[in-house]
Amino acid sequence: MELRTRLLIGGEWVEGSDRFPTVNPATEEVIAEVEEAGTAEVDAAVRSAREAFEDPAWRDMDPHRRSKLLWRLADLVQENLEFIAETETRDNGKPAFESAKVDLPFVVANFRYFAGWADKLSGDVIPVSGPFLNYTLREPLGVIGAIVPWNFPLNIASWKLAPALACGNAVILKPAEETSLTALLLGELALEAGFPPGIVNVIPGRGPITGQAMVEHPGIDKIAFTGSTETGRIVMRSAAESLKKVSLELGGKSPNVVFADADLAAAARGVTTGIFYGKGEVCAAGSRLFVEASIKDEFMDVLVARAAGMTVGDPTHPKTRLGAIVSKAQHERVLSYIESGISEGAVLRAGGKPASVDGRGFFIEATVFDDVKPDMKIAREEIFGPVLATLAFSDLDDAIDQANETIYGLAAGVWTRDVGKAHRDGRRENAGTGWVNTYNRYEPGSPFGGWKQAGCGRDLGERAREEYTQTKSVWVALD
Ligand code: NDP
Numbered sequence: 001m002e003l004r005t006r007l008l009i010g011g012e013w014v015e016g017s018d019r020f021p022t023v024n025p026a027t028e029e030v031i032a033e034v035e036e037a038g039t040a041e042v043d044a045a046v047r048s049a050r051e052a053f054e055d056p057a058w059r060d061m062d063p064h065r066r067s068k069l070l071w072r073l074a075d076l077v078q079e080n081l082e083f084i085a086e087t088e089t090r091d092n093g094k095p096a097f098e099s100a101k102v103d104l105p106f107v108v109a110n111f112r113y114f115a116g117w118a119d120k121l122s123g124d125v126i127p128v129s130g131p132f133l134n135y136t137l138r139e140p141l142g143v144i145g146a147i148v149p150w151n152f153p154l155n156i157a158s159w160k161l162a163p164a165l166a167c168g169n170a171v172i173l174k175p176a177e178e179t180s181l182t183a184l185l186l187g188e189l190a191l192e193a194g195f196p197p198g199i200v201n202v203i204p205g206r207g208p209i210t211g212q213a214m215v216e217h218p219g220i221d222k223i224a225f226t227g228s229t230e231t232g233r234i235v236m237r238s239a240a241e242s243l244k245k246v247s248l249e250l251g252g253k254s255p256n257v258v259f260a261d262a263d264l265a266a267a268a269r270g271v272t273t274g275i276f277y278g279k280g281e282v283c284a285a286g287s288r289l290f291v292e293a294s295i296k297d298e299f300m301d302v303l304v305a306r307a308a309g310m311t312v313g314d315p316t317h318p319k320t321r322l323g324a325i326v327s328k329a330q331h332e333r334v335l336s337y338i339e340s341g342i343s344e345g346a347v348l349r350a351g352g353k354p355a356s357v358d359g360r361g362f363f364i365e366a367t368v369f370d371d372v373k374p375d376m377k378i379a380r381e382e383i384f385g386p387v388l389a390t391l392a393f394s395d396l397d398d399a400i401d402q403a404n405e406t407i408y409g410l411a412a413g414v415w416t417r418d419v420g421k422a423h424r425d426g427r428r429e430n431a432g433t434g435w436v437n438t439y440n441r442y443e444p445g446s447p448f449g450g451w452k453q454a455g456c457g458r459d460l461g462e463r464a465r466e467e468y469t470q471t472k473s474v475w476v477a478l479d
Pocket residue numbers: 147148149150151174175176177178205206207208210211212215226227228229231232234235249250251252282283330333382383384
């Protein structure tokens with residue numbers, strides 16, 4: 001494979017209305033100039049997706065064949081895994097370990113999982129009165145606009161594409177401006193797998209231009225979005241005009257709660273990966289740590305030693321576990337949160353400084369704050385970087401009250417050896433995903449999404465079927 005920089009519309013690689021550079025955040029070098037879709041290209045993508053969706057070649061395709069296409073796409077991602085993972089690492093700054101061993105294998109597994117759903121989209125037969133047969137059909141929605149962020153570029157793209165295609169829709173994918181390259185590679189592989197031209201379109205561009213034009217376009221039936229809560233609000237507002245369906249997977253400020261009776265070594269490991277995996281650029285990052293007051297000093301010593309061992313490194317090196325922050329702008333944003341933590345009086349226990357590899361790159365040390373107060377900015381706002389805010393709690397009720405004191409509700413972790421306490425805590429935490437004595441576990445079959453302002457709708461699992469189909473109720477008179 002080679003890098004692609006043009007737009008994929010209707011099976012053709014076409015020029016956009018402008019271009020923008022995509023930068024390797026570890027070296028600060030421009031990797032490529034990518035074509036940007038303006039309003040005219042968004043319109044062309046919608047037309048080609050609509051035509052492809054309505055073409056009998058796709059509309060009437062045997063569901064087993066759709067399943068095979070998805071399986072074939074998984075095979076092609078697997079065959080090209082090394083090149084795609086390398087590209088993801090260069091474009092995003094994430095360690096090669098994460099791209100090659102975690103993100104891309106998930107993409108493969110996800111396409112295989114949803115390949116399995118393509119021929120299982122059955123409806124129901126409803127018991128009704130009178131001589132009638134009433135049954136339901138699950139129909140595709142039509143054209144899906146998938147708008148995805150830069151933190152897990154191909155992975156989250158697959159969270160939208162795999163179920164959308166399994167359910168028989170056509171897709172227009174807009175990757176984040178910072179990380180367009182692997183989405184374009186996926187577009188190429190979808191063509192190679194045999195999806196009809198126009199069923200998978202990939203149109204890079206800036207959010208307020210390309211993304212906004214997609215959300216406003218009356219020819220798109222649904223926007224499947226992952227990104228910040230702020231942008232999610234704009235998307236929902238703009239989608240109201242054409243009353244298109246939206247699903248939103250948004251921000252988080254997820255709590256990780258450590259009780260005194262936990263396996264403290266395991267908890268320290270889980271808390272560390274919970275915040276530093278993916279450089280903390282993870283919507284479900286365990287960015288608020290709550291530790292039971294009686295063990296806080298002891299636990300913090302172990303945690304701080306672990307954080308200090310998480311040194312930044314060249315993301316292409318297989319041993320690196322803390323890569324480069326995705327962009328200069330995000331680097332500045334995270335550093336400004338660290339400054340705010342210091343100026344608001346939190347105690348900096350580890351990291352806190354920008355870093356570089358060979359004198360270059362947007363790196364930040366693994367950072368741990370202690371004695372954080374609930375009203376501090378670093379305790380309330382999504383930082384999306386390797387910055388942990390630690391608070392103390394006195395008992396179960398106090399832990400739950402503090403953990404739930406947020407506008408978000410994406411995920412929550414709890415560490416305890418007391419099974420009853422784990423379940424009581426889990427039941428009362430306001431979050432779409434709960435982890436007990438583990439953190440950051442995902443599987444294609446397990447639904448993922450937020451409560452409160454962390455979003456609406458669910459990615460992954462059986463629930464994703466609801467997001468990409470609509471129900472038709474059919475009545476047949478039997479007399
Ligand atoms: P955004 O939410 O702005 O980006 C997510 C996607 O939405 C991108 O593809 C973006 O395009 C697109 N987008 C931006 N504006 C619009 C719009 N008006 N209409 C339609 N689509 C749009 O995240 P940012 O990249 O700006 O990051 C800002 C902050 O958001 C981060 O610091 C982090 O805190 C948070 N964030 C949270 C994520 C999560 O999963 N919870 C993911 C990413 C960011 P483009 O990138 O090209 O502008």
